[in-house]
Amino acid sequence: SEITALAIDNLFRKLMLHFVCPFFWLFIMGIPGLLISNFISYANKLNLQTSPKYQLFGKFISYLENIMYYIPSRLTSLLIILSSFILKEDWKKAITITRQYSKEKGPVSLGWSSASIAGALNIIINVYNTNTENDEFLVIHPDGIQLINFDYILKGIWIYIVSISLFLVGIFFGSIV
Template sequence: MSHAVMLVIAMLLDATLGEPKWLWDPVPHPAVMIGRAIGWAEARLNQGDARFAKGLALVSTLVVGAWVIGCVLGAFGWVVEVMLAAVLLAQRSLVDHVQAVGDGLRVSLGDGRRAVAKIVSRDTGAMDQSAVTRSAIESAAENLSDGVIAPAFWFLIGGLPGLLIYKAVNTADSMIGYRTPRYEQFGKAAAKLDDVLNWIPARLTAGLIAIVHWVMAEWAAIRSDAALHRSPNAGWPEAAMARALGVAIAGPRAYGGEMRDFPFVNGFGRTALGPDDIDAACAALWRTWALALAIVLAFSLF
């Protein structure tokens, strides 16, 4: 069975079932297991001299290990590959988490803040309704790329080994790929490799969003806004989502009590935002997913 056919099935399973609580309460999620392995290694290696070399060794081990595990598990047949691919895609869970922010805001600002705190790393305690909404929309766009399109892309290219390599590197980047005194050297290899693996998927995600929302004519503006982002990749889906919804996102926010003056994306868009905009972002996630599914389905026919 081709990777494209398996991916179609996996995408449909993920969209239908998501991440059922009854399964992942007793059994660790594969991404959690990868994270635990990285945390164990980081605690032992990220000290002393040659931290960059140690971090590079960790990332190299993750890549080789993911490839070996993917090949071994893939040998058990297409059912195992499809089930693991469905588990490692995150469309349904992404929509659920983003929608929870909108639902929370409809109850109270405090509920909205608590919900968005589960999906962003910035300070949320002093956010107003618009800031909460912007954060949810940004997370929706970025994680559509990292959690759905990129894993699907690498499964299509490299099957289960390709998907596992991507998830291992992406998880490492999310844990140690920071420019802080602790991680600057140790996490540099993970951050750079994650940038490479996400280069095509991020731009592909932006294109898919733009196509289904009829804003491809604004591609030059999307590219310009994407360049404002501190990440070489995350700005692309965020810029496309902002244009698709006609809103301004990003902008100043606080981390660890320190306010950072980041530029707005689509600065001429609406800035007074609320739960209805989160509903629109969730609808955009599904429309973009549907186009991606149609493209993979087309590949499967050939």
């Protein structure tokens, strides 16, 4: 069941990292925004913070990535909560858990979607925190946990599909106005 929870968490992290964030910056700044967001994302994956020669540049890129993900992470969380409402999942608990764990010492932006989906599906998710020196885990733990089975994967996929649909509808109507 822990592998299932990690798969669901990874699915919604990828929603933010590879779908919402690039389209958000494409919508805001056009092609340059998309290219800049991809550059910052890939530059941070190079682990430049560990190399003494590029440590300052790596910290700067990490800081820029936190700024770049600030709005898209919250937008993804909102999409998950709206999708939970549409699919009649526990959207109120998703809001509660998101508010509770957004203030925790976890990843600055990646924990938002994890907290929202943990609350909506009522599951435990371990968020790997790479922003600390000792690489801690932040455990998102709602009350009344149930065993995770195949049904949760299907619910997670439906929430994922509805989130993407809501985002695309929002971009479509935003571009008309």
